[in-house]
Amino acid sequence: MIRVLLVDDERMVCAHLRALLATAGDIEVVAEAYDGAEAVERAVTHRPDVVLLDVRMPVADGLVAAERLSRLPDPPKVVMLTTFDLDEYVYRALRAGAVGFLLKDTPPEDIITVVRVVAAGNAMLAPSVTRRLIAEFAHGDGGARERARRAVAGLTGRERDVLAGLGEGLSNAEIAGRLYLEETTVKGYVSRVLTKLGCANRTQAALVAHDAGLTGR
Known part of the structure; x- marks a missing residue:
């Protein structure tokens, strides 16, 4: 089973994702967190394989959480969840080690696919999203x-x-x-x-x- 931690300050989003992932058969949601600081605590406790991590959250945002998660021993695979047009600093999260990038309007079946792909050790960005992300924000x-x-x-x-x-x-x-x-x-x-x-x-x-x-x- 692929162990997943859901992180979003909107509990309805977590509930929706939990219900969706439960249909996959090979994915288990082991915990939820509602801010970035709590995400790191839950990751330490529950040792997920994959973290679906919202970008904009209180206390500690997704960028801070991604950086902290990347420093854990045997860190989980981090997939950022965001609304693309607003979240310029997703680029920095990818530099911190995030391996996936999902828009919140991603089709449900694609979310399941992303979890499986990143759990297997691969990155998962749709080519069109990769090109847009780099074109818009990779101005190093x-x-x-x-x-x-x-x-x-x-x-x-x-x-x-x-x-x-x-x-x-x-x-x-x-x-x-x-x-x-x-x-x-x-x-x-x-x-x-x-x-x-x-x-x-x-x-x-x-x-x-x-x-x-x-x-x-």
Whole structure:
């Protein structure tokens, strides 16, 4: 069973998500929290595999909670829940280690899919959302751009091509099609890119790709 912690200051949202996830069969909601500080406490107590974390909350918001959760031993996978047009600092949450990003109007079946995918160790951002997020909010400062360029300089040409695909929100299959490679080969490249860049997941790698100027080429 995939253990999930729900975090939202609107209890009706938690109730809705609990009812939805209960239909999956392989997902168990082990606890709920209603602010960011409580989320960290619940995570320590209940050891969830996945945390569905609202961005805007009292006491400690989702960004603070995401940063604190990322520092826990064997941290849970964090998926941010938000209304996209209002939450500019979601970008910072992704840098803190969040592996998913869901709009609150996401279709129910997609929420279940996201929980399963991130629990398996993958990031889950729809390509269209990835592109919008990066285009709107990934404006990193000059220092971030310089650090990213130095990091990318250590990649091979093919690894840079794969990283560019990650920066555009492409799946492994889409990158494979673009580069005329087998999907399993791309998976290996992605793993090596993450290791070389010191990224926890492909979402963080996508942000490096943007800062390094590899996207939109």
